[in-house]
Amino acid sequence: MVMAATQKRRLAFATAPTIIRANQKDSYYEKVVLLKQVTDAISVLKGSAFTHTHSQAIERLVKFIYLGVTTLVGARTLGEEYVDLHYVSRDGRRLPNLIRRLAFVLSYVGGPVLLKWFFAKLVQLTEIRSSESKGKHEGIGHLQAMKQKLLVSANKTVRCLEKVDWGDMLNLHLALFYFSGKYYQFSKRFFGLRYALGYRIDPRSRQAKGNYELLGLLIMTQLAIKYWLKLGGLIKDAETDGGNHDHDVEKGDFITKIPEALPDDDSDVLINLSNPKKLPYIKGSSRNCMLCLSPMKDPACAPCGHLFCWKCIFDWCKEREECPLCRSSLKEAQLLPLR
Structure with a gap:
């Protein structure tokens, strides 16, 4: 009877529509209100160039501030108050303790950065180990040969992780949320915050x-x-090249053929004007972006003729649909990349 009474007193779990409404409210206050205020404050202290080049770090700081003054201290966010939600454990019988809330906040804010660092270190470690093993004389014993095979397997694993589309993984998690109504964020699923x-x-x-x-x-x-x-494309490619790529990997040539698992911020830049051979028709100081004040990376031209880094002007257009220099109308679809 006691268990039946406890079951009766337990609050009902929230459903997907209620959780989404709370998340929409939090996103507005976090990404529109608080982010704008923090960005404006940093612009006054450090300048607009600093805010544009560190936009992702500022967004993570805003997330930490918002969750730090609410979830971390045991209070509710504005979205949670709006629809009257409370955090409970997986079974709904306990409130999550401070350690669990802290782990959620840190993983939610810094999880992507930590994963990027981890896989970059993993690639670096496997490449170093492979180079050391490859540099030794060929008269290797059975143990050394086994070590070489393990390194080959490790590099293959890194290649597979590199090809994983983490955006698709998040979409899969979102689909599971739509089916079950549990854990809108992956970090909440991992630490059991319902x-x-x-x-x-x-x-x-x-x-x-x-x-x-x-x-x-x-x-x-x-x-x-x-x-x-x-999958159909991979099968077709495998039939075309006859498996030559895997054969090269087995030989130990994989070190120069595998790109880094998680590239640096500039690794996907096609044109960097710090190289004078790139777009030589752009002369002198015109090669510098007027937003980040650095040599342009993947330069883009606005309809008014002004040039900026693609990322800088694209981020700018998300906030203001005007040229930062002449204030003429400018939309994202009007940007023209230079090649």
Whole structure:
């Protein structure tokens, strides 16, 4: 009877529509209100060039500030207050302690950066070990040969991790949320932070989950089609090259053929004007971006004729649809990359 009474007193878990409304409210206050205020403050202290070149770090700082003054200290966010949500454990019988909340905040804010660092170090370590093993004389014993095979396997694993589309992994997690109504963020799933309603409801009048299951089904269908086509392309490529690539890997030539698992920020830059041979028709100080004040990377031209780094002007257009120099109308679709 005690267990039945406890079950009766337990608050009901929140459903997907309620959690999404809370998240939308939090996103507005975090990414529109707080981010703008912090960016303006940093611009006054460090200048606009600093804010544009460190935009991602500023966004992470804003996330930490917002969650630090709410979730971390045991308070509710504005979105959670808006729909009356409370954090509970996986079974809904306990409140998450400080360590669990701290782990969630740190992983949510710094998780992507930590993963990038980890895989970069993993690639570096496997390449160093492979170079050391390859540099030794060929009269190797059985143990050394086994070590070489393990290094080959490690590099193959890194190659597979490199090809993983982490955006698709997040979409898969989102689809699972639409089906079950649990854990909108992956960090909450990992640390077991669920939402419960802060008020009692009559189970007979409890609203259904809505049509969010349909959204989950659409995401799953999209991912299935995407990877079916990708698998077909891989099979076709394998039949074309006859497996020569794998043979080269077995020989130990993989060190120069595997790109880094998680590239640096500039690794995907096609044109860097710090190299005088790139776009030599752009002369002198005109090669510098007027937003970051550095040599332009992947220069883009606005309709008014002014040149900027592609990333700098693209980020600028997200906030203001005007040229930062002449204030003429400018939209993202009007930017012209120079080649």
